[in-house]
Amino acid sequence: MLGSKKKEEVLPVNEALLNVITPMGLEIKRNSLVIGENLGKVYGAIRYPQKVDMGWLSKITNIPSTIVSVGITPIDNGALISAISKSIVQQRGAADSAKDPLTRQRAEKAAEDGERIMQRIDQEGETVAMMSLTVMPIAQDDANFTKVCRRVESAFNIQKCKVRTLANLQKEGFQSISPTYPANSTVDSIVSRIIPMSTFVGGFPFASSGYNDGRGYYFAKDSNGGLVILDTWERGNDRTNSSFVIMGVAGIGKSTVVKHIMLSEYMKGTKILCIDPESEVRHEVAQQIA
Ligand SMILES: Nc1ncnc2c1ncn2[C@@H]1O[C@H](COP(=O)(O)OP(=O)(O)OP(=O)(O)O)[C@@H](O)[C@H]1O
Ligand SMILES: [Mg+2]
Structure with a gap:
């Protein structure tokens, strides 16, 4: 702490903050939550597009009536490159032995995508990170809740991302959204995706x-x-x-x-x-x- 505090100050209680971190009641269901007077549902982002536009993240993290948590963990580029390299070999093998054109095309595409990202990391010095994103729409009544949930799903679809309800993991998802909880490994295993750091950094509006x-x-x-x-x-x-x-x-x-x-x-x-x-x-x- 910088700056010396001469005497103890008595600060007034911040009721709004208190309501958020200690709701009147919390009921956890399979696919949703009741948080005090609000209904909520925790979604995890499970797919991102290959190419994104400047400011793409702000469009999915500023949806009205939602609380969003974005986690970024730096990862070791070397370990990642060998993992990608192995997966490219596997996909090439799958493409060669595929019996139908659809399977072959998909495997070829996956191998090409892998090669592109490997080149960005290895030759162009791109740093990568593990990103996890959870989003929770909240509303006070059923009708608005359904509307907000639909808005979240379509906002992600427009950005060519995909969200999934964290079924049976609403409690863990809610914890992962709360700033007072550390990351949850079960939730992370579902929502963690590797992303180039520049894609993340360019995802917010200041850049554009x-x-x-x-x-x-x-x-x-x-x-x-x-x-x-x-x-x-x-x-x-x-x-x-x-x-x-x-x-x-x-x-x-x-x-x-x-x-x-x-x-x-x-x-x-x-x-x-x-x-x-x-x-x-x-x-x-x-x-x-x-
Ligand atoms: N505007 C600037 N012009 C020139 N050099 C700068 C400027 N800003 C920072 N530096 C120098 O760049 C180096 C890295 O800066 P800094 O430690 O602030 O980066 P950082 O983004 O916090 O890095 P890290 O991600 O490692 O925490 C330092 O040596 C700093 O003195
Ligand atoms: Mg620093």
Whole structure:
């Protein structure tokens, strides 16, 4: 923690937050949940398209009346390449021995897709990660619930993704969506997919649309070269809070941006609480402040 706290402050209870993390009651059914006054259903994303457009992820993570959780785990490129390489050999073998044209074509296509991704990782230095995405539509009555569920399914279909209800895993799915629970291995085994990091990073709208408050912090350039300058304290329209996430491929400068913001905010007198499991900030920023 940076900044010293002189005396214990008594903070008022945040009732809205309390309602979300401790609902009045929780009933778990095979294919749905009753969470306090709401009905919910946890879906897992089980298929993504080969090619995606800029901002594709924002279209499936900003559906009204849904709560979404996206997990990203870095994986070892070397292990992945040998796994893909093995699978290409298998698919080529299957294509050669296939008796009907449909099976042969599918196996050839799978081998070609494998070769394409192997080339991106091995020769073009693309980093990959394991991504898992769960989404939970919520509504207060049956009619709206059915509508929201349909909207989720069609929003995923439009992006050529596919969701599946986590049957008999609603409890585990609900836990995986909750920010207070660690990842669940059963849910992960169903929803984890390998994805190039750049596909994930380009999935959110900052990459495609200009964002400039005219004051605040310079974050990046968008795909058209426009500056992304954000005043994180700005309120109004869709800006209801100051939460933000900084994403980027390894070594691109994420930590540097965060450290700059922390220092500037510290100068302005903002109280800073830093959760820093790797003690990265502790060593660097604390030294500069001291
Ligand atoms: N705007 C910049 N111009 C030049 N060098 C930079 C810039 N931002 C960061 N760097 C340098 O790039 C290196 C990596 O930066 P940083 O550690 O912030 O990246 P990161 O995205 O947090 O990496 P990781 O994914 O490993 O956490 C550092 O040596 C940093 O000093
Ligand atoms: Mg970093």
